[in-house]
Amino acid sequence: MAQSSSGIVAGIGPRTPVISRFHVEHSDSTMLSEILSPALVPWASGGLAFLVAVGLTPIVRWGARRGGWVAIPEDEKWHDTPTTILGGIAIFLGGAVALVVSGGVSAFPASVWGGAVLLVGAGLIDDLWGLGPVAKLTAQSGSAALVLSAGFLLAPGAPIWGAAPLTLVWLLGLPNAVNLLDAMDGVAASVTALAAGFLGLVAGLQGLGALATAAAVLAGATAGFLVYNVAPASIFMGDCGSLLLGYVLAVLGLGVQETGGTARSVLVPVLILAVPLFDTAFVSITRSLRGQSVTNGGTDHTMHRLVRLGWSERQVPLLLCGGGLLGGGIGLLGQVGPDPLFYVLALGAVGIAVGVGVLLVQRTAPESAAPPDPESVEATRLASAPSHSANSELESEEQVPRRPTT
Numbered sequence: 001m002a003q004s005s006s007g008i009v010a011g012i013g014p015r016t017p018v019i020s021r022f023h024v025e026h027s028d029s030t031m032l033s034e035i036l037s038p039a040l041v042p043w044a045s046g047g048l049a050f051l052v053a054v055g056l057t058p059i060v061r062w063g064a065r066r067g068g069w070v071a072i073p074e075d076e077k078w079h080d081t082p083t084t085i086l087g088g089i090a091i092f093l094g095g096a097v098a099l100v101v102s103g104g105v106s107a108f109p110a111s112v113w114g115g116a117v118l119l120v121g122a123g124l125i126d127d128l129w130g131l132g133p134v135a136k137l138t139a140q141s142g143s144a145a146l147v148l149s150a151g152f153l154l155a156p157g158a159p160i161w162g163a164a165p166l167t168l169v170w171l172l173g174l175p176n177a178v179n180l181l182d183a184m185d186g187v188a189a190s191v192t193a194l195a196a197g198f199l200g201l202v203a204g205l206q207g208l209g210a211l212a213t214a215a216a217v218l219a220g221a222t223a224g225f226l227v228y229n230v231a232p233a234s235i236f237m238g239d240c241g242s243l244l245l246g247y248v249l250a251v252l253g254l255g256v257q258e259t260g261g262t263a264r265s266v267l268v269p270v271l272i273l274a275v276p277l278f279d280t281a282f283v284s285i286t287r288s289l290r291g292q293s294v295t296n297g298g299t300d301h302t303m304h305r306l307v308r309l310g311w312s313e314r315q316v317p318l319l320l321c322g323g324g325l326l327g328g329g330i331g332l333l334g335q336v337g338p339d340p341l342f343y344v345l346a347l348g349a350v351g352i353a354v355g356v357g358v359l360l361v362q363r364t365a366p367e368s369a370a371p372p373d374p375e376s377v378e379a380t381r382l383a384s385a386p387s388h389s390a391n392s393e394l395e396s397e398e399q400v401p402r403r404p405t406t
Helices: 031-035 038-067 087-102 110-128 133-149 160-181 187-205 209-226 238-255 263-272 274-289 302-308 315-336 339-367 374-384
Strands: none
Touching: 031 038, 038 087, 038 187, 038 209, 087 110, 087 209, 087 238, 110 133, 110 238, 133 160, 133 238, 160 187, 160 238, 160 274, 187 209, 187 238, 187 263, 187 274, 187 315, 209 238, 238 263, 263 274, 263 315, 263 339, 274 302, 274 315, 274 339, 302 315, 302 339, 315 339
């Protein structure tokens, strides 16, 4: 079958996924594919990733505590207790084990996995010793270039000169969006797990078993880490986790697109990833209007403002996941439903996002850039935490919440 200069398969119907030009079948020699039907492999792989991450996270937490790798509270950070970091290592290893067992590693180009390893490494260096903004951007640009070299494009029906820059923005933006979202216990992990689940469902509907498996593995590994990251968190994922999650979500979003070049093709992943994209846009716009740096730390994110509106730190992740359910549901409809209804609902979602943003600014603007009051934060945590929290029982005297990043 012929290919255009942009690398997109020609002559395929409007709902053919972009990733169909890659090898996406499971290896017949892997354990799961030998004992399970193809439809069950994603579910089993996600479950395995969950179990491995649940088992590894306490080990990583113990090692981080022994090494003194903890997030220390600062004025521009939300948490007020030192907390271990490096939870992203458990997510990465949990996902890697599940992908090896399921045969998912061979389903994608080596450059895609190289980009993931590059970002995990850069994030780990930043967590342990600090990494300058130029070096971090260089690593992110390198990972984006590796994905582009594999032929993944946002808006695949557009000319290459337009699609390539859009793809670069997408691949640079989403890791930073999840990094920004990782500013309160349980938020980034829960939103990521939910978005990965929706991307897996879309991939399954397209018949992309390996892509669905990769999404399920991401959801499972992140959910396994989330067991220890809900408020009050006993470990944070760190940059090695947030950059990895954003990168994988970006690649999955590119993979579930179609080759027809319609607006629906781009809107489906955008809607599924609406929560991290909204928070990034919201913080960038409001800080720019206040004349503040977009890249500096702060407690003016969506989740911080929701706490100031009266929601607890356990309720905020659920509330944001509600937004993720809305966006993901509309995105899923874009795969199976009629176009007119999809576009109407997508427009409605944009209207809701604008309304929520305006409401948050109007109701919380006086305190939007101020750090949280330690007494009020502690009162909120005590009110929302159960008396026998599994997290607080695990070496509670040495607990240290994570370093939420901006």
